[in-house]
Amino acid sequence: MDANVNFDAREDAYSRPLDSIDVSVPELYQNDVYQPYFERLRREDPVHYCADSKFGPYWSVTRYKDIMKVAINHQVFSSKWELGGVRLEDQVQGYERPSFIQMDEPDHGQRRMAVSPAVAPENLQRMEGIIRERTSRVLDELPHGRPFNWVQEVSIELTSRMLATLFDWPLEDRHRLMFWSDVTVCHVDTADAPVHSEAERYAELQKMAAAMKALWEERAGGNAPRYDLISMLAHSDATRHIDFRELLATCSLLIVGGNDTTRNSMSGGVWGLSQFPEQYQKLRENPELVPSLVSEIIRWHTPVLHLRRTALADFELGGKTIRKGDKVAMWFVSGNRDEEAIKDPHDLIVDRARAREHISFGFGVHRCVGNRLAELQLRILWEEILKRDLDIGVMDKPKYLRSNLIHGVRELPVQIH
Amino acid sequence: MPGVTYIEFNGAAHTVEVPVGTSLMRGAVDNNVPGIDADCGGECACATCHVYVDAAWLDKTGLPEAGSQEETMLSFAAAAQPNSRLSCQIKMREDLSGIVLRMPEGQH
Structure with missing residues (x-):
């Protein structure tokens, strides 16, 4: 399927033969033209088979209820990296990344529980103060009266600092974490991707893992585990003996999960509210709606486009x-x-009713472990924006990442009036 | 209608009426009782309606069945205890009138 910017996606989505619809094409998301294809699939072929794509044959599950059925049935729908993992793009042999998101029970659960306390309610309380202080500083230093890229100046700035805190990584070196995050999620055939082959990707991630391993060894010696992710991995019985490859995979997963999705929701929310100015007005008049807004932004933007499973048995779904x-x-x-x-x-x-009932965090045992931290960061950002009553003028449409996995916003030009 | 008492982590108690047949999760959400998120809307798929059943009521509610989805989801909840349940999986009954449920520090 082609997906240039200057074509009529709705016309194309409804005129082409149903079986030729391939929603795995990364340009659909880069060019922000994917919705009509899904709209047609939900109506006419909600469980859709695409026999031929760049990523091989695959099923698309497009309705909320059917996604829920797949998500909660981990007995049938496997995440295992040995079977290809959780992206439509298979793991390339020799470069597989065995992190716990790409494992089934009980391996997944044991490892997940090693890091879960880092983002559990008790630990979040400790973090709220520092998040608010940083958010305030970043907002107070924004330029007024001249255009700037919200993604760079706010979303990346805030989430990279958060990520450094989660790993207890040197703050001044945080851009390296963001680089490895981009390395992990990119399609290597994208023209301006940070790496251009699986070998190159793996080499960069090995550098990352070596740096993490050094921190690990420093921290493994201490008595009580500290609150950062590396210390927790180094001290948990489920993870203390993981090999270098799993360390690489796990840190790579936590880097992406720990910043990328929240980064994009911070940008997607500003864009979304600019499209619904009467809603922004309602929010300004009712700042107590911020928690509801946060859930709504996470739904509306949907930072993770898809996750993939591999069927372990035949399964009837949607006929x-x-x-x-x-x-x-x-x-x-x-x-x-x-x-x-x-x-x-x-x-x-x-003020959407039941705003929390979106599907962005997934459901079942693999549900996003950092979801409450993501909500906390977004809540504080919007509380502080409203406190300052910032008048954020969006100057142009966002530029999106070429990806069928991450709903990435690369640029969002804004001006504060 | 039979009553249910929900006690927030900070100690604030809310006693509300919940119709027989309605889940104790829905009873909290419909009455704006804070402390239960219920992100999946009652599908036993998120563990964000986690409660501790008061010891006096545990015989009546029972515990999650071994190997059940509720048990699996609870194993991922923060601060799970032996008396933990997902409130979406307990339907209100006449003999549960007066039941006391306590909330964890947060739903995660």
Whole structure:
């Protein structure tokens, strides 16, 4: 499928043969033209088989309720890296990354519980003060009256600092964490990707893992585990003996999970509210709506576009039979816009009823472990924006990442009046 | 209608009426009782309606069945205890009238 900027996506989505719809094409997201294809699939072929794509044959699950069925059935729908992992793009042999997001039970659960305390309610309370202080400083230093890139100046600035704190990584070196985050998520065939082959990607991640390993060894010696992710991994019985490859994979996962999704929601929210100015006005008049706004932004933007599973057995879904061994994509970006599950799904509504019931964090045992930290950072950002009553003028449409996995916002030009 | 008492982590108690057949999660959410998030809307898929059942009521509510989805999801919840339940999995009954549920520090 082609997806240039200057074509009519709606016309194309509804005129082409159904079986030629391939929503794995990364340009659909880069060019922000994916919605009509999902709209048609939800209506006409909600569990959709694409026989031929760049990533091989795969199923697309597009409705909220069907995604839920796949997400909670980890007995049938495997995440295992040995079977290809959790992205439509298979793990390349020799460069697999065995992190716990790409494991089934009990391996996944044991490892997840090693890091979960870092982002559990008790630890978040300790972090709230520092997040608010940093957010305030970043907002207070923003230029007024001249355009700047919100992504760079706010979203990346805040989430990179958060990431350094989570790893207890030197703050002045935080840009290296962001680089490795971009290295992890990119499609290596993207023209301006930070790396251009799997070998190059792996080499960069090895550098990252070596740096993490050095911190690990310093911290493994102490008595009580500290609150950072590396210390927790080094002290937990489930993870203290992991090999270098799993260390690489795990840190790579935690780097991406620890910044990228929140970064993009920080940008997506500013863009979203600029499209619904009457909602922003309602928010200014009712700042107590911020927690609801945060859930709504996470739904509306949907920072993770899809996650993939591999069927371990034949399974009936939406009148189709998914066969053992088939690849199955849960398109969160579609489930969150499912008209049958969510009223007026394309609108960003700051006081939406049951705003928390979005699908962006996934469901079941693999549900996002950092979801409360993400919400905390977004809540503080919006509370501080409202406190200052910043008048953020969005100058142009966002520029998106070329990716079918991450709903990445690369540029959002704004001006504060 | 039978009553349910929800006690927040900070000690604030809320006694509300919950119709027979309604889940204790829905009873809290519909009455704006804070402390239960219920992100999945009652599908036993997120563990954010986690409560501690008061010891006096545990015989009546029972514990999650071994190997059940509730047990699996609870194993990922922060600060799970032997008397932990997901409140979406307990339906209100006449004989649960007066039940006391305590909330964890946060839903995670």
